[in-house]
Amino acid sequence: MPWPLRMLARLIFPLILGIYLFVAWRFSRAITVLSGIPPWKIRLAVIAGVGYLNLLPILIWGAYLTGNGSRLFLHRPTTTLADYLITFPYWFGLILVVEVFPYFLTLEGLAWLLRLFPFSAGINLRMWKSALQVIIVIAVAGYVGARLYLDTFRVQIREVSVSVPHLPRELTDLRMAFFSDLQVDRYTRGSKLQRFESCWEEMSPDVVLFGGDLITHGQQFISPAAEALCRIHPPAARFACMGDHDYWANPRRVAGELSRCGWEFLEDRHMTFAYRGHTVLVTGITHIYSRPLSPAQLHQLLKNAPPAEVKILLVHQPAERVIQAARQYGYHLVLAGHTHGGQIVFRPFGFSLTPTQIENTFYSGYYEYEGMPVIVTNGIGLTLAPVRYHAPAEIVRIRLK
Structure with a gap:
């Protein structure tokens, strides 16, 4: 079973x-x-x-x-x-x-x-x-x-403004979009994928970041899911990291299909891109159930990050020790998924309750950890239950200020 x-x-x-x-x-x-x-x-x-x-x-x-x-x-x-x-x-x-x-x-x-x-x-x-x-x-x-x-069944666009100390004026025009947990399967396909793709026409971002989990399970949906991402063509860059379901399905194939069409699949490595004469760093790490990054590996990786005016950490799971390390090494923003925003969130008398809160302190929305912004997206697809409740599917549009 x-x-x-x-x-x-x-x-x-x-x-x-x-x-x-x-x-x-x-x-x-x-x-x-x-x-x-x-x-x-x-x-x-x-x-x-x-x-x-x-x-x-x-x-x-x-x-x-x-x-x-x-x-x-x-x-x-x-x-x-x-x-x-x-x-x-x-x-x-x-x-x-x-x-x-x-x-x-x-x-x-x-x-x-x-x-x-x-x-x-x-x-x-x-x-x-x-x-x-x-x-x-x-x-x-x-x-x-x-x-x-x-x-x-909807895919909404959520706007988030992120404060970066001493941000060059030119970078305030940088349009970034972040999503995670596409999880194409028997439920997330067809019309929902069409709604997902139509959002990109509305946003026209310069940079797109994907927080992992291309599919839910098995390998039959890897190609159609990758094709949907390959149709996203921002002018500056596209970055992705490994998710749990990617690793369980076929990590090499997931990474290969995205890399084939120009995505930078970051597995514990750094990548920079230039925007109007300024440098932005994206560090992608693989921190998942089956392959957690050890504290020593994490600190070594972040300590050796190249200099940049803006430093972004892209990770699938919003683990607190990863967020702590990002803050320690001067990152300006952490982007994560994994939680689906709880996916099913009960609200008795207005209080939000979801099993996801047991595992994750950061489970949905915008947070600040000692002044460093952290965004945990609800994602697009589904796990276990074929429905979402008080955790709408979303793409996050990010502006720096």
Whole structure:
């Protein structure tokens, strides 16, 4: 069983099951209170709905237990009707119940507290609580559906201005664009790649930087993904570094296909380019799960960087020790990807929560580390889940000031 399917069937589904059962139980009771429909009919309908939304892990388990795992529609090179009927509904349901859960818990707690006060005797708390629960489910379902569509299928351009001490005036005109985690696969292709490519016509950057992860897995998508990047032709330079998925798929082929059409694929090396009489340095390092750069190697590389008016570090993973070293050796900007901005970010009561925060202090957006700017992009493609939520696909347009 491939690792994304193992994660889904053995970890995510069991963890979410308890939340699903609680939300389904309280929602069925709320409908019963408000509608007067016999409870058994409500329970049957809710069980059927929960069962449908969870067909995906059930099918995965069934296919692999019966030796038919390789025949799953998830292994096909393009999306199918089954994805729209089974895969996307599963992720919609998962996000819905996780978003609803804290509000249901809060309502339960408030209802319990109100019963302690005498004035609550004249209030039909059960009716009010049930009505609010139904309203919450309907409102959150509409929001989640719209947010999933917009964040998954659009590619937005995010503007970031970066302050560089003593920046030559000519370099304020330098237009840079940064993206990462293209991850072409059965979900990220076709129309989404077209939207990705159309962004370059709008931006017309002088320099393009790519933070790694050309594809998600396997080798069948390397060539079409590389072709999409080869159609990007900035006048000054194009730089790329190695990502985890590139390394797992075929690192030499990924680097070779990009280098063939003029990309500078930087694996622990420096490259400079000139812009209006000034020098800009880009240092690309390979710091990934399967090949982390040792502290000694990292410091030796950065210490020997050639002089430049602007020094940029390009890396896939936004590891804190890499960022610390960049600051120590006078870099002006760190660009990283890897995190997908969390890809699925829950926001109970406005607080952002995503598993990515466990691994990465820097997981999405613009940061400053002891005054040095750090940009971690949400990327373009997908890992594990075929959707994005509160982490829209993006390309970052960078201006120096």
